[in-house]
Amino acid sequence: MCLAIPGKIKSIEMQYDGRVRMAKVLFGGITKEASLEMLPDADIDDYVLVHVGVAISKVDEEEAQKTFKYLEEIGELGDLTDVDEYLPKSN
Amino acid sequence: MKYMSEYRDPRMAKKYLEEIKNTVSRPWSIMEVCGGQTHSLVKNGIIEMLPDTVTMIHGPGCPVCVTPLNLIDKAVYLASEKGVILCSFGDMLRVPGSQKSLLEAKAEGADVRILYSPLEAVKIAEDNPDKEVVFFAVGFETTAPANALSVVHAHRRNVKNYSILASHVLVPPAIKAVIDDEESKIDGFLAAGHVCTIMGNTEYHPISAEYKVPIVVTGFEPLDVLQGILMVIRQLEQSKSEVENQYARIVREEGNPDAQKVIDEVFKVRNQMWRGIGEIPESGYAVREKYADFDATKKYNVTIEEAPENPDCISGQIMKGIKKPFECSQFGKKCKPTNPLGAPMVSSEGACAAYYHFSGMVEA
Amino acid sequence: MSENKKLRMQLQCPMPKLDFDVITLGHGSGGVLTNTLLDSGVFDLLSNDILDERHDGAFLELEGMTAFSTDSFLVSPIFFPGGNIGELAVNGTVNDLAMCGATPKYLSLSFIIEEGLPVKEFWEILVSIKFACEKAGVKVVTGDTKVVEKGKGDKIFVNTSGVGPIHKKANISSKNIKVGDKIIISGNIASHGMAIMSVREGLEFESEIQSDTTNLNRTVLSLIEQFGSDIHLLTDPTRGGVATVLTEIAQSSEVGIDIFQKDFPIDEQVASACELLGLDPLYVANEGLFIAFVSESEAHSVLETLQQDKNGQNAKIIGRVVTEHPKQVIIESAIGGKRVISMLPGEQLPRIC
Numbered sequence: 001m002c003l004a005i006p007g008k009i010k011s012i013e014m015q016y017d018g019r020v021r022m023a024k025v026l027f028g029g030i031t032k033e034a035s036l037e038m039l040p041d042a043d044i045d046d047y048v049l050v051h052v053g054v055a056i057s058k059v060d061e062e063e064a065q066k067t068f069k070y071l072e073e074i075g076e077l078g079d080l081t082d083v084d085e086y087l088p089k090s091n
Numbered sequence: 092m093k094y095m096s097e098y099r100d101p102r103m104a105k106k107y108l109e110e111i112k113n114t115v116s117r118p119w120s121i122m123e124v125c126g127g128q129t130h131s132l133v134k135n136g137i138i139e140m141l142p143d144t145v146t147m148i149h150g151p152g153c154p155v156c157v158t159p160l161n162l163i164d165k166a167v168y169l170a171s172e173k174g175v176i177l178c179s180f181g182d183m184l185r186v187p188g189s190q191k192s193l194l195e196a197k198a199e200g201a202d203v204r205i206l207y208s209p210l211e212a213v214k215i216a217e218d219n220p221d222k223e224v225v226f227f228a229v230g231f232e233t234t235a236p237a238n239a240l241s242v243v244h245a246h247r248r249n250v251k252n253y254s255i256l257a258s259h260v261l262v263p264p265a266i267k268a269v270i271d272d273e274e275s276k277i278d279g280f281l282a283a284g285h286v287c288t289i290m291g292n293t294e295y296h297p298i299s300a301e302y303k304v305p306i307v308v309t310g311f312e313p314l315d316v317l318q319g320i321l322m323v324i325r326q327l328e329q330s331k332s333e334v335e336n337q338y339a340r341i342v343r344e345e346g347n348p349d350a351q352k353v354i355d356e357v358f359k360v361r362n363q364m365w366r367g368i369g370e371i372p373e374s375g376y377a378v379r380e381k382y383a384d385f386d387a388t389k390k391y392n393v394t395i396e397e398a399p400e401n402p403d404c405i406s407g408q409i410m411k412g413i414k415k416p417f418e419c420s421q422f423g424k425k426c427k428p429t430n431p432l433g434a435p436m437v438s439s440e441g442a443c444a445a446y447y448h449f450s451g452m453v454e455a
Numbered sequence: 456m457s458e459n460k461k462l463r464m465q466l467q468c469p470m471p472k473l474d475f476d477v478i479t480l481g482h483g484s485g486g487v488l489t490n491t492l493l494d495s496g497v498f499d500l501l502s503n504d505i506l507d508e509r510h511d512g513a514f515l516e517l518e519g520m521t522a523f524s525t526d527s528f529l530v531s532p533i534f535f536p537g538g539n540i541g542e543l544a545v546n547g548t549v550n551d552l553a554m555c556g557a558t559p560k561y562l563s564l565s566f567i568i569e570e571g572l573p574v575k576e577f578w579e580i581l582v583s584i585k586f587a588c589e590k591a592g593v594k595v596v597t598g599d600t601k602v603v604e605k606g607k608g609d610k611i612f613v614n615t616s617g618v619g620p621i622h623k624k625a626n627i628s629s630k631n632i633k634v635g636d637k638i639i640i641s642g643n644i645a646s647h648g649m650a651i652m653s654v655r656e657g658l659e660f661e662s663e664i665q666s667d668t669t670n671l672n673r674t675v676l677s678l679i680e681q682f683g684s685d686i687h688l689l690t691d692p693t694r695g696g697v698a699t700v701l702t703e704i705a706q707s708s709e710v711g712i713d714i715f716q717k718d719f720p721i722d723e724q725v726a727s728a729c730e731l732l733g734l735d736p737l738y739v740a741n742e743g744l745f746i747a748f749v750s751e752s753e754a755h756s757v758l759e760t761l762q763q764d765k766n767g768q769n770a771k772i773i774g775r776v777v778t779e780h781p782k783q784v785i786i787e788s789a790i791g792g793k794r795v796i797s798m799l800p801g802e803q804l805p806r807i808c
Contacts, residue, residue: 002125002127002230002231002233002234002283002284002285002286003127004233004285004288005092005095006092006093006094006095007092008093016244016247016248019247020244027092028092028093032207035210035237035240037240037349037353038236038240038347038349038350038353039347039349040349047093047094049285049288049341051233051234051237051285052180052207052208052209052234052237053207053208053209053210053211053237054208054210054236054237054240056233056236056285056288056289056347056350057288057341057342057343057347059094059340059341060339060340060341061340063339063340064094064340066339066340067098067103067314067315067318067337067340068097068103070318071106071107071110074110074325
C-alpha cells in the first residue's frame with residue numbers, strides 16, 4: 001500500500017483564494033502538482049515524498065545515506081573500498 | 092530518480108543478501124505488513140534470493156483486498172442507480188462486488204472515473220454543479236490525510252455536491268489481531284513505512300514490548316526491504332524485541348503532526364470490518380458528524396447487507412500467515428486474478444495474487 | 456511530431472469552407488451531405504488514381520505472396536502529445552504489414568464518427584492521415600464513412616486494413632524461433648502509453664513525453680534486405696506492452712524466454728511517469744516500436760545496423776531464447792532476482808497500493 005515517490009519542489013503558489021499552498025513537484029523530468037498543507041515548512045528545492053497529490057514528508061538527506069553505510073557500521077563492509085559510489089548523487 | 096534509483100543498486104543488494112545469509116542461524120518467519128512491500132519483494136525476485144531459513148509472510152496490508160464487499164456494492168449502486176460521478180483510485184476498479192465490479196459498471200454506462208488524487212474529485216464536483224460526485228476513499232492511514240483534506244477543501248469552498256465513501260483501515264490493530272491468533276507464528280515484522288510517515292512509530296512500542304517481537308519500520312525499495320529484513324534478523328538472533336526505523340530518511344518518530352491533525356479533524360476511529368478477517372475493534376475511520384454532509388453513507392441512505400464470502404476461501408488464514416496460498420484447494424483452479432474468490436486474490440498486492448503472478452501460472 | 460511540423464501540415468492543406476461546423480447523422484447516410492463531406496475532404500486530400508475511381512471497391516494488381524492486415528483504433532483522447540488517431544491508424548497497419556516482412560502498399564480507411572464531432576477535428580485527422588500515408592509510401596484506395604448517434608461512439612473510431620507484397624528474403628514465423636536467438640527491441644519503451652496518460656483526465660501531469668507513433672516499414676525492410684532469414688520473428692508490442700507480447704509468443708512455443716530489466720531502454724520522463732502512477736512500463740502500450748527475434752550469430756550486426764537508423768537509435772538486446780522453463784518468460788530484476796512474467800487480467804490501471 002501507499003505508493004509514494006520523492007520529488008523536488010520546483011515552485012510554490014497559493015491557490016484557491018490564497019488558502020491552499022500548492023507546489024509544482026519535479027519527479028525525474030515530469031511535473032505534477034501536490035498540496036503542501038501537511039508540510040508547512042517545505043520550501044523550493046526541498047525533496048518531498050508525495051502520495052496521491054499530497055506531500056507527506058521531507059526527505060532527510062543525512063538519513064538517506066545511512067542505508068549505504070549500515071553494513072560498514074555493523075562491521076561487515078570489508079571489501080567495499082568506496083562507499084561514496086553508492087550515495088545519492090546531488091544533481 | 093533521486094532518492095529512489097540508488098536504492099535499487101544490485102551490488103549493495105548482494106551485500107545485504109550475503110549479510111543476511113551470514114547472520115541467520117535458524118529459521119525465522121517475518122511478516123511484511125504492507126502490500127507495497129509484498130509487491131517489491133515479488134517484483135524484484137527477492138523472496139527466492141533470501142536463504143531458505145527466512146520465510147516472508149505476506150500480511151493483510153492491502154486495503155483494496157480488505158474492503159468489505161458491501162462497500163463495493165454501495166459504490167457500484169451509487170454509480171449505476173444513483174447516477175453519481177463515482178471517482179476512485181485505479182486499484183478499486185477491478186475488485187468484484189457481489190454482483191459486479193466498478194469497471195463492469197463503467198462498461199454498462201456508469202460514470203466511473205479513475206483519479207490520481209481525491210483533491211481532483213473536488214474539482215470535478217465544482218465543474219459539474221448539477222451532478223453529485225462521490226469519491227471512493229479507500230486506504231490505510233497513509234491515504235487518510237489526502238481523503239480528509241478533500242473533505243476540508245470541499246467544506247471550505249462550499250462544494251455541496253461532493254462526498255466520500257470512506258473505507259479506511261488502520262495497521263496497528265491488524266498487527267495485534269495477527270499476533271493474537273494463536274495459530275500464527277510470526278517472529279518479527281516489517282512495519283509499513285508510509286503509514287508510519289503519517290502516524291509515527293509510537294503505536295508500535297507497546298506492541299513490540301507486550302508480544303516481544305522486533306518491529307522495523309521499513310521502506311519499499313529493494314535496499315529498504317533488504318535492510319529491514321536484516322535488522323529484524325539481527326534483533327531475533329540477539330533475542331531483542333525493539334522498534335527500529337529503517338526508513339528514517341522519510342519517517343520521523345512522531346510522524347507528521349499536521350497530517351494527523353487533518354485526519355482527526357475529519358475522521359474518528361471506529362470498529363471496522365476487514366474482508367477475510369472479520370471485525371477488528373478500533374481499526375477503521377468514520378467521517379465525523381461535523382462533516383456528515385460529506386459522508387456518502389449518510390447522504391445516500393443505502394443499506395446493503397454484507398454478502399457472504401465464498402466458503403472455499405481461506406483468506407483469514409492466509410492474511411494472518413497461518414497458511415500459504417498454494418495450500419488452498421481453490422488456488423489457481425477456481426480462484427485466479429480474473430475470478431477472485433476472496434480478498435487476497437483481488438489486487439496484485441494480495442498474498443494470493445502475488446503468489447499467482449510469481450509462479451507464472453498460465454490462464455487456462 | 457513537433458508543433459511546427461503540424462502547423463506546416465495544416466497550412467499546406469487548409470480546411471475548405473463548409474456550411475456546417477459539426478458532423479451530423481446526415482453526413483453518414485449516403486446522400487447529399489455525405490458527398491459534400493467526402494468531396495470536399497476525403498477524396499481531395501487523399502487523391503490517387505485508384506481512389507479517384509470512386510468505385511465500390513479498389514482494383515489492385517498484386518504479385519506473389521501478399522500480407523494482409525487489419526486494425527481498429529479507438530484511442531482516447533483522439534489528439535495526444537506526438538500525434539492523433541489518424542496517423543496512429545495509418546502507422547498501425549503499415550507496421551503490422553512490416554512485421555510480416557511485407558512492403559505496405561494499399562490501405563482501406565473506415566471511419567465511425569460520433570455525431571457532433573467538430574469538422575475542424577475531422578479535417579485535422581484527415582490531414583494527418585494524408586501525411587502519414589505519404590511518409591510511409593502507402594495509398595488509401597478504398598474506404599467508408601458512417602455516423603452514429605451521440606453516445607454510441609467515442610468521437611471517432613478508425614479502421615485501416617492493408618495489403619503489400621512480402622519481401623522475397625523474408626521468412627517470418629514464430630516457428631522459426633530457435634534456442635540461442637537474441638531478442639532486440641528497437642527503442643525506448645512505454646512512450647506512447649504514457650503520452651496518452653499525460654493528458655488523461657484525472658491523471659494528467661506536465662512532461663515532454665510524446666507518442667512514438669511512426670511508420671517502421673523502411674527500417675524493418677532494410678533489415679530484412681540485409682539479413683533475410685536470420686530475422687526469425689518480428690512483432691510490435693502495442694496494447695499490453697512488451698510483457699504481453701513476449702508472453703504470448705512464449706506460451707505458443709516450446710521455448711523459454713529470458714529478459715533483463717536493466718537492458719530495457721526507457722526515456723527518463725517515461726520511467727518517472729510510470730513510477731508516479733504505479734504502472735509497470737513493460738505492460739504499457741507502444742506504437743513506433745518493434746521486437747525482433749534474431750539468430751545468435753547475426754544479432755550484434757543487426758543491432759549495429761538498426762542503431763544507425765533513425766527509428767532504432769535506442770535499440771538494445773533485451774533477452775534471449777532458452778531451453779529452460781519452456782512457455783515462460785522470466786525476467787531478471789534490476790537487483791538480480793528472477794520472477795515469471797505473466798499476463799495481466801485486463802488493462803493495467805494506475806494504482807496507489
